[in-house]
Amino acid sequence: MKRSEINGLMREAVAFMREWRFALPPFAFWTPHDWRRKGPECAPIVERQLGWDITDFGSGEFLKRGLLLFTLRNGYGDGRRGLVYCEKIMVVREEQETPLHFHFLKTEDIIVRGGGRLKMQIWRATPAGKRSDRPVLLERDGRREEKAAGAVWTFEPGESICLPPYVYHRFWGEKGRGAVLVGEVSRVNDDRRDNRFYEPLGRFPTVEEDETPLHLLVGDYPRWYSAWGRRLRG
Numbered sequence: 395m396k397r398s399e400i401n402g403l404m405r406e407a408v409a410f411m412r413e414w415r416f417a418l419p420p421f422a423f424w425t426p427h428d429w430r431r432k433g434p435e436c437a438p439i440v441e442r443q444l445g446w447d448i449t450d451f452g453s454g455e456f457l458k459r460g461l462l463l464f465t466l467r468n469g470y471g472d473g474r475r476g477l478v479y480c481e482k483i484m485v486v487r488e489e490q491e492t493p494l495h496f497h498f499l500k501t502e503d504i505i506v507r508g509g510g511r512l513k514m515q516i517w518r519a520t521p522a523g524k525r526s527d528r529p530v531l532l533e534r535d536g537r538r539e540e541k542a543a544g545a546v547w548t549f550e551p552g553e554s555i556c557l558p559p560y561v562y563h564r565f566w567g568e569k570g571r572g573a574v575l576v577g578e579v580s581r582v583n584d585d586r587r588d589n590r591f592y593e594p595l596g597r598f599p600t601v602e603e604d605e606t607p608l609h610l611l612v613g614d615y616p617r618w619y620s621a622w623g624r625r626l627r628g
């Protein structure tokens with residue numbers, strides 16, 4: 395993805411979140427120049443991979459297959475004590491697909507916080523990672539609901555779904571309803587090990603630097619955060 399496109403998507407996301415009265419934390423607005431001057435006290439942001447995360451899943455067409463996320467908080471370790479949770483906010487556009495995947499360990503609640511309607515197609519996964527044709531029983535705002543394998547579920551603003559591990563899901567915003575502001579509350583998030591995409595694809599984009607970053611993506615921290623570099627070099 396081009397940096398100019400990423401910068402534009404960040405500007406639009408900030409405006410969209412403001413429209414729905416969702417306020418991002420201060421570090422969302424730091425510039426690369428700000429990051430250069432930050433000390434070791436900011437290491438938790440980097441270690442837990444908090445912040446902007448924009449991906450086209452390697453598609454080259456962000457509006458068709460892509461997702462904008464901001465990780466607000468995230469834990470670490472074995473998830474048994476302490477900071478064992480994660481929270482994200484996402485902007486899902488009309489007919490913009492987040493491709494089919496499940497998580498090995500993470501249970502996640504996907505919550506429509508505002509905007510349009512979210513569509514989600516869901517299957518159970520077999521232990522071998524195939525799509526099961528058995529029915530899917532899930533908890534939807536505290537109420538159990540069962541649908542056929544591969545059925546499309548629809549969520550209005552305020553509604554949510556709880557997705558346990560080994561449940562395949564792909565989602566997009568319903569056409570004609572506008573972009574959707576989506577929250578995620580989950581166990582600790584580990585994008586390196588816990589995602590199983592149905593088709594192999596890239597989780598993080600390669601970035602073509604055609605302008606200066608407006609704000610950093612999580613993948614940009616090693617380049618701009620010199621306190622992190624000092625730490626890495628011991």
Ligand SMILES: [Fe+2]
Nearest residue numbers: 495496497502
């Ligand atoms: Fe997921």
